[in-house]
Amino acid sequence: MFKKRRLLIFFGIGILLIGIGYVLDILIKANDTLDAIHEPIQRDSAKREEEISVKERDPFSVLLLGVDERPNDVGRSDTMIVVTVNPKEKSMKMLSIPRDTYVDIYGRGEKDKINHSYAFGGVEMAVKTVENFLDIPIDYYVKVNMEGFKDIIDALDGVTVENDMELTHGNYHFPKGKIELTGKEALVFSRIRSEDPRGDFGRQIRQKQIIEAMINKAANISTLWKYNDIFKALGDNVKTNFTFSEIVELQKTYSDVRKNIEQLRFEGRDGGFIGDYWYYFANTEEVQALSHQLKEHLGLQA
Template identity: 50%
Template sequence: MKRPMKKILIWSSAALALIVVLSGSYVWYMYHSVEKTVAQMYEPPVKPVYVSRDPEVKSKVKTKVEEAAVQKLDNREPFNVLVLGVDQRPNDRGRSDTMIVLTVNPAKQSILMFNIPRDSRTEIIGRGSVDKINHAYAFGGVEMSLQTVENFLDYPIDYYIKVNMEGFARLIDLIGGVKVDNPFAFNYGGHEFKQGKLSLNGSEALLYSRMRFDDPKGDLGRNARQRAILQEVMKSAMNVSNVTRIQDLLNEVGDSVKTDITFEHMKKFVMEYRPAINRIDTVEIEGSGKKIGGIWYYIVTDAERTRIHNMIKDHMTTAIRT
C-alpha cells in the first residue's frame, strides 16, 4: 500500500487545489498554477508500509502493495487519511493539536471520521516509551506520528495531510467563515460563544475548536466541535467558484499544508471519488481519564481499540455491488 489528516482534509484543503481543474471554464494556464501549488504541498512518503496484527488486514495490505497504484485508483478502492493539525512555533516543531482519521469508501458512498484524543496514552513507536499520542509529533514529526497512530489502531494509514493551525484560521476567513450549532455557552480566549447557531470567522473558529476544560465532555466535546467545523470547511471549499477567491485559497493551502498525496492522485480522488460520497459518519473513541505519575492521560482500553479497528476494517471493505 502506498504510504501517505486540515484540521483540513482531502476534500477541503488538498482537494481545493483541484476545483480549478474540474471546471472547463478556466483557461489552461490556471491548470499549471494549481499543479505548481500542489507541488509545493507535496512531501514524499516518510515510512514503510505498516503490517497489521490482524491477519485479514495484513493479507489485504500485501495484495495492495503488489498492485499498481494506477490500477487501485481506477478500481476506486477505499483509502484512509491521517490529518494532523499542528501548532508550529519558532525553533520548535510543535505538537499535533489535532489528529483526525478519515476512511473514504466510494462503494459505500461515505466517509468515516473520528478524532484520536490527543491525551491518549499509548506506545510512541520509534521512541521506546509510553506517552500522550500527540507527543509523537514533537518527538519525531510526521513519521513518528504515523507509526504511532498505525500501532494504536492496528491499521495502516494510506496518506497524511499536515496543516498549520494558523493557516487553517486564515483559510476559514477566505471561504467566508463557518456556521456551527453550539450546544452550550462558554467563554474562551477572551471571546464569548453563545448557545445556538453561530457564524464564526477564522480566529473564532480556532478558539471554538480548542476549548476543552470548560466542556462537560472534556476532550470528547472538543473533538465534536472540531469535526463540526471540519465538515463546514469541506462543504464550503467544494462550493467555491469565484476565480479570484480560488487563487487566494490556493496561496493559503500552499503555505499551510503538507501532504504525500500527489497531484495525479488528487485529481483521481476529486473526479472519481468525490461524486460518489454523500454522507459523513462520525464516531468517538471512548475512554476514561486517569493520572499516572502526576500526569493526566486518556486511557483507551484494548477492547475499545479493537472496536475502532473493526469499524475501520469494515468501512474499508468494498461494498458488494448488485
C-alpha cells in the same frame, strides 16, 4: 446583419478565450500549490498486503494532523483525526484520537501521549504510532499548521457549523445553534477545552464539525472565484503525501462521499496521572471495536 453576426462570433470567441485562460490559470496555480504542499513519506505499512489506488476507487485512510508549530520547535500534533473513505459505499468515517491517549510510541520502546509521537519523529512516527494503536493502515496524511488554519477558513469566506452547546472563551462567545465563524473564531472554537464540561472530547466534536464544514465549502463551485487566496493559504500551511493527480481524481470522482460522513468517537472517560502528567487511558475493548469498524469500512478483514 452580417456585421452583427461577426461581432457575436468575435464576442463568443473572446468569452471562450477568457474562460480558457481562467481555467488554465487555476490549473497552473493549483499545480504550483500541490508542488509546494506535496511531501511524500515512506508508505510501507505492514497493515497493507496490497497497494491501493485512488484512481481504481479503492477504500483508503487519511491521518489529519493539526500541528501547533512553534519557533525553533517541531511542535506537537494538537489534533489527530483518522478518516476512512469507501467510494463504493459512498461514505466516510471520522475518528478523533484524544491527544493525551497513553500509547506505545512507535520506534521508541516507551509509552507516552500519542500527540508526542509527532514531536519525537515527525509525520512518519505519528503515522506508525496511529497504525499500531488502531491496527489499521494509514495510507495518506494531511498536516495543517493550526496557526495558519484560520487563513484557510478566511480564504473560504468562513464556515458555518451547528454548535451543540453555548460556550464563552475570553472575548469570544459562541451561542448554541447555527453559527458562522471567521478563521480566527473557528480556531478559538476548535481549541476550547476547559470551558466545555466534556473537555477534550467536546473539543474533538467541534474540530470534526469544522473539518466537515470546510470540506463542504471547498466543494462549492462559487469557491473557485477565491482560488488565489485558497491556494496561497494551502501552500503556506499544509503538507500532504497526496499527489496532484490523486487530488484531481478525488475532486472528480469522490464528491458524493462527503455527503455521508459518520462521526466516531471514544466514549470512555478513564484517565489519571502518572507522575506529574495526566493521560487518557483508552479502553481496550473500545479500541478493538473502533478498529473493527474502520477495518470493515476499508474492506479489510476485521
